[in-house]
Amino acid sequence: xxxxxxxxxxxxxxxxxLLGLGAALxxxxxxxxxxxEAEAQEAPGTAATPAEATGTHGMQRRQGRRSGRHQRxxxxxxxxxxxxxxxxxx
Numbered sequence: 001x002x003x004x005x006x007x008x009x010x011x012x013x014x015x016x017x018l019l020g021l022g023a024a025l026x027x028x029x030x031x032x033x034x035x036x037e038a039e040a041q042e043a044p045g046t047a048a049t050p051a052e053a054t055g056t057h058g059m060q061r062r063q064g065r066r067s068g069r070h071q072r073x074x075x076x077x078x079x080x081x082x083x084x085x086x087x088x089x090x
Contacts, residue, residue, distance in 0.1 A: 054060070074082035 055063075071082040074080075
């Protein structure tokens with residue numbers, strides 16, 4: 001029990017091969033587990049949430065600003081108010 005264990009030197013080739021094997025194993029496991037997580041998050045046949053159907057608050061604000069700019073531009077160019085904007089397709 002009083003024996004000293006000498007640490008072995010590892011060559012560059014061994015280190016690179018170990019890193020390569022670790023990377024290959026990591027990619028394999030991530031590719032295998034990824035579909036399982038996606039299935040757990042959204043079950044088939046579930047309806048979209050209201051936020052997904054109408055867009056986020058930021059998207060709605062942007063659309064409002066954009067339609068206001070278009071109306072002002074139309075009024076400047078033609079001298080008449082712009083027609084009512086159609087609702088965005090869903």
